[in-house]
Amino acid sequence: MPAKFDLNDSSVVVIIGSGAGGGTLANELARRGIPVVVLEAGKRIEMTEFKNDEVWAFSHYTWFDSRTTSGSWSVAKTSPDLPVWTCKLVGGTTVHWGACALRFQEHEFKPRTRYGEISGASLLDWPVDLKEMEPYYDRAENRMGVTGTHGIPRLPVSNHGKVLFAGAKKLGYTQFETTNMAINPVPRDGRASCQQTGFCVQGCTFGAKWSTLYVDIPQAEATGKAEIRSESQALRIEHDASGKVTGVVYVDSTGKQQRQKARIVAVACNSIESPRLLLNSESSKFPQGLANSSGQVGKNYMRHTTGAVFAVFDKPVHMYRGTAQSGIVMDEARLDTKRGFVGGYQMELLPQGLPSFAQNIIPGGWGRDRAWVVDRYANVAGLWVIGEDMPRETNRITLHPDKKDQFGMPIPNIHVDDHPNDVAMRTHGYERGSALYDSIGAKRVVKVPPYPSTHNMGTNRMSTNPRDGVVNSYGQSHDIKNLFVSDGSQFVSSGGENPTLTIVALTLRQAEYIAAQMSKHEI
Amino acid sequence: MKDAKTSEKVTRRRFLAGSAATIAAAAASGTAILMDAKGAWSVELKSLQPEEARTLMVFVRDLFPHDRLPDSFYATAIAPLSDEAGKGPAAKRVLLDGIARLNSLARTSTGKSYTVADEKARVAVIKQIEGEPFFTKVYSTTVTSLYNQPKLWPLFGYEGPSSAKGGYLHRGFNDLNWL
Structure with missing residues (x-):
């Protein structure tokens, strides 16, 4: 039974956001008997309502609230009104994620030490290392049901994966396989097995893919210790004279402003909204915003260095059939500065249905040349280059000076300038991705510029x-001990891996810490 | 599974048979109706006059020229633009001004209206208006409304939704054998 807490109940932990960080934290705390109120800005759309419909899902799941962009990044030109693609839903972006669940590599936790000083980048080592994270990665993989771990078999390779692997082999790559995916190949943990539906990004209609929406949230509610308030957007976190946070002001589903008291507040709204909320919570005691004595809130926004390569073949591929992330090539993920950049990148499959493909293949493109490619949609394969991007203080989230949202809260501006390392890596990735498909007879290769960012990291770094x-290795604010950050905004660097598994692993570690600190009455 | 080439042949014949016969007519209420001469399909466009509707349809075909597609798909793709124009004078202005501009640029270069000018001339006209509000509006709307028509998908070899059919697990997710 979901709990129901009074607004004046100051014993609760208020978690803002219900995605990979917030949903996992809610479950972990509630299981330990700790009362939790989750404030989620989005609606609750249940798994049974999902549709294999790209356009419908996009229009129903996406966070469309206004944002502005600045800087030289290509997204500011190709998608200025939607620079970031995340979900506004219970379950957050775990509803649409591709389920690629990779661990960071050892060197990626220590980029400052391993890469040295990089001009124009604000590299810093993480306060944790891989060894310390391993048990939490292990637990995260077990609870999410990640293929290739814990005796869980790998998913079978799809047509799209076969094309990727054939090219990888031709190029002499050796590290390719069906990705570690948080998708059941066989029924497990009360969830069905993958039916190769192909609409992972539109929400898995079989529930084979892990999502907090139908895993952690219902588990938390079943403890009787958790209440999920959907369509409840946080506006401000409040504090007392001593500087401890005391509660959250939010707009509820009826449009009324409410104030939920709290013992602890955990911010888990992703790398755009978490710093926005902290900055908007400024007060006379904290004039730069909460948790911001360092001035670091909002800085070092990262979104991975990305680019896509699509190839047209003579024969059918039908890339849309089967799991989205069915294949990965990891050979370029190594650290090897001889390539002209630090960090590395993965090559992951990037299938799209016809509506998405037609929209994205050549942004703004038209005419016979573009139509030639779309005409051959059934014979197209595509991969996504996703690699480590450099943190920069100037790549940051700020509050817009004039523009406000429907609740009067300043909207965020996202400023990004590509670092020369990002440009060099993207160029390399385009070249290798093209070579991969050319090696097996592609008739034509199309390089697609970065999409609106789906991996959003940094802005409240450890x-x-x-x-x-902004926070210590447990996501606890350096300034305010009962204020936590529980999402990808804690990331110190981006690594070359999809962020969700690391977010969940960090959250498991954080939940243990919060519970221990609470029982010692430290917070 | 049928590959795209087979369906291309079939549909090109259909296109050639159908397209020439697309009629733009005015309904009693003064709205445009685009339809097939044989009555196989019709699309009502309430905010446009017949010749405006035809011009817009040809323009969208020029943006996304798939010879395998009969006009019905392009007529359907422009319906949301007409609907939006019906809701506000500003949206209608952008649409009508843009259509007028297509015709005036075509006349300047060829002496003919847009739909009568040859494809090369029409492409040259589009290059002149790329990035203008009319172009951006029509492009951003129809790049979705054209390709998001389920009846169009098989013509591109796309099978679409699968969960009601049990996914692609037993329907060819790993049937590729040409490598």
């Missing part, structure tokens, strides 16, 4: 030294 970052 640090050992409170001057360098």
Whole structure:
């Protein structure tokens, strides 16, 4: 039974957001008997309502609230009104994620040490390392049901994967397989097995893919210790004279402003909304915003260095059939500065249905040349280059000076300038991706510029030294001990891997810490 | 599974048979109706006059020229633009001004209206208006409304939704054998 808490109940932990971070934290705390109120800005759309419909899903799941962009990144030109593609739903972006569940590599936790000083980048080592994270990765993989771990078999390779692997082999690559995916190949943990439906991004209609929407949220509610308030957008976090946070002001589903008291507040709204909320919670005691004595809130926004390569073949591929992330090539993920950049990148499959493909293949393109490619849709294969991008203080989220949302809250501006390392990596990725498909006889290769960002990291980074970052290794604010950050905004660097598994692993570690600190009455 | 080439042949014949016969007519209420001469399909466009509707349809075909597609798909694709124009004078202005501009640019270069000018001339006209509000509006609407028609999908070899059919697990997700 879901719990029902009073607005004046100051014993609850208020978690803002219900995605990979917030949903997992709610479950972990509620299981330990800790009362939890989750404020989720989006609606609750249940799994049974999902549709294999790209356009419908996009229009029903996406966070469309206004944002502005600045900087030289290509997204500011190709998609200025929607620079980021995340979900506004219970379950957050775990509803549409591709389920690629990769661990960070050892060197990616220590980029400052391993890459050295990179001009124009604000590299910093994480206050945790891989060894420390391994048990949490292990637990995260087990609870999410990640293929290739815990005796869970790998999913079978699709047509799209076969094309990728054939090209990889031709190029002499050796590290390719069907990706570690949080998708059941066989029934497990009360969830069905993958039917190769192909609409992972529109929400898995079989529930084979892990999502907090139908895994962690119902589990948390079943404890009787968790209440999920959907369509409830947080506006401001409040604090007392001592500087401890005391509650959250939010707009409820009826449009009324409410104030939920709290013992602890955990911010888990992703790398755009979490810093926005902290910055908007400024007060006379914290004039730069909450948790921001370092001035680091909103800085070092990262979204992975990305680019897509699509190839047209003579014969059918039908890339839309089967799991989205059915194949990965990891050979370029290594650290090898001889390539002209630090960090590495993965090559992951990027299938699209016809409506999405037609819209994205050549942004703004028209005429016979573009039509030639779309005409051959059934014979197209595509991969996504996703690699480590450089944190930069100037790549940041700020509050817009004039523009406000429907609740009077300043909208966020996203500023990004590509670092020369990002440009070099993207160029390399385009070249290798093209070579991969050319090696098996592609008739034509199309390079697609970065899409609206789906991997959003940084902006409230961890640090050992409170001057360098916003939170400690447990996501606890350096400034305010009962304020936590529980999402990808804690990331110090982006690594070259999809972020969700690391977010969940960090959250498991954080939940343990919060429970221990609470029982010791430290918070 | 049928591959795209087979359906291309079939549909090109259909297109050639159908397209020439697309009629733009005015309904009693003064709205445009685009239809097939044989009555196989019709699309009502309430905010446009017949010749405006035809011009817009040809323009969208020029943006996304798939010879295998009969006009019905392009007529359907422009319906949301007409609907939106019916809701506000500003949207209608953008649409009508844009259509007028297509015709005036075509006349300047060829002496003919847009739909009568040859494809090369029409492409040259489009290059002149690329990035203008009319172009952006029509492009961003129809790049979705054209390709998001389920009846169009098989013509491109796309099978679409699968969960009601049990996914692609037993329907060819790994049937590729040409590598």
